[in-house]
Amino acid sequence: MEWKMDSSRQVDTLVDRLGAWASEPGPLYERLAGALRDLVTEGTLVAGERLPSERALATALRISRTTVVSAYDALRSENVLDSRQGSGTRVSASVGPVRSDGWASGTVANPMYQNLLRDTPRVISVACLRTPALEVVEEAVREVVDRDLPALMAEDTYHPRGLPVLRQALADRYTDQGLPTTPDQIVVTTGAHQAVALVAQLYLREGSPVVAEDPGFAGCLDLMRDRGAHFLPVRVDDHGIEPLRVRRAITEHAPHLIYVMPSYHNPTGTLMSAARRRELGEMVARYGVPLLEDSAYTGIRAEDEPPPIAAFAPRGAEIITVDSLSKVGWAGLRLGWLRAPTEIAMRLSRRKVLADLGSPLLDQAVAVRLLPHYDRLAAERSAQLVRALDRMEGLLRESMPTWEWRRPAGGAALWVRLPGVNAREFAQVALCHDVELVPGPMMSSSEDDRFSEYFRLPFAYDDATSEELVWRLSQAWRELDRHGPVVDDPVRLVV
Incomplete structure (x- = not known):
């Protein structure tokens, strides 16, 4: 990426990638130099890439220009950065090959995930929502160890779509919610995050138009950006995404996918009404647009929470519903699933096989024990x-x-x-x-x-x-x- 005339958006991108740089020990300029050095080492900043001016970066980071000057000077002395008259400060050519697009492979756009890799115990990070285990989760784990382990150890397959008993239990739960479902429509995933990633892989390619709530969940938006999504943002009001604006986006842009969080939208916490769910379900069926319904963001729940959007949709609507036990049960239980039309579920299963062959059987066994106690x-x-x-x-x-x-x-x-x-x-x-x-x-x-x-x-x-x-x-x-x-x-x- 080139910082041309220190574009504010480009400076903000660097600031986001620096993450919790100020939380490290030592003088402030050394902390900044260390964070920039890490970005170069991990390939996020690449050889030949231009950095913002000292003044622009100081303004964005809310620190003095002297601190940025000292950090840049320290990195120049290490031959990490190089400055030339008229071309500004760049990553030195000695650190690695120059990429034509200025981006390193595997770059993560959102620092929420970069900072998960950093050990900063003094920092209170509100970047990710983490929920401690409830007692019922501990009980389920003990039951698996005491009662289910021998049979589980006798399993001789990966079960890439998920344990049959778990898929049946999930199908029964959807059926009880007014959404008739068979086990063939269920794919168990390693967390809801993987489920969304599989859907993005199936439907999106470079430039794919995607209708998305604005604001929305940064983690899933990043998954879609990584697939080349071009977002068509639709504002969220007190009742969720606005259907009239969704219809306009469909008729004007023919999106490849619609992504919504109807139950406790992240970050606003709104709950989509039953009327809007019905309107969206009928709309995607009428126009033939796939819809991804992310229901994994649970926590405080309303007593009158409506059923999933797919329960309101006519037969033939291409709706994929994603859910998880990670938020409601325990963040360490990386167990999610998706419910989709049978043919779509099979296509997603093939991608699941390529991803990891199957989710951990122990986690699935815990989920089997938990589901009867879900309420x-x-x-x-x-x-x-x-x-x-x-x-x-x-x-x-x-x-x-x-x-x-x-x-x-x-x-x-x-x-x-x-x-x-x-x-x-x-x-x-x-x-x-x-x-x-x-x-x-x-x-x-x-x-x-x-x-x-x-x-x-x-x-x-x-x-x-x-x-x-x-x-x-x-x-x-x-x-x-x-x-x-x-x-x-x-x-x-x-x-």
């Missing part, structure tokens, strides 16, 4: 998160009374607005207080900064963590309000 599991998780939400809202009102949010219908996060403040700038200040945020633009399917004042704030924490998180955020907020850019500590800074 209890969901109720316990919901009650736990209602308490956590009440606590988080109380802390925020007391510490940051100017922040704005609407209590979500469900899910596990708040969509917070910072009136008049750029969330990217606040995120940089928060990093210096060991909190990693996800600014609104990172959760948008559009190309503008319409959510520049927003960030997502999970609340699925115990009281002690919530209190510490809000305290750190309050310190960052006061610092931003008083001083603007972060001021380097002259005692720690060595230039």
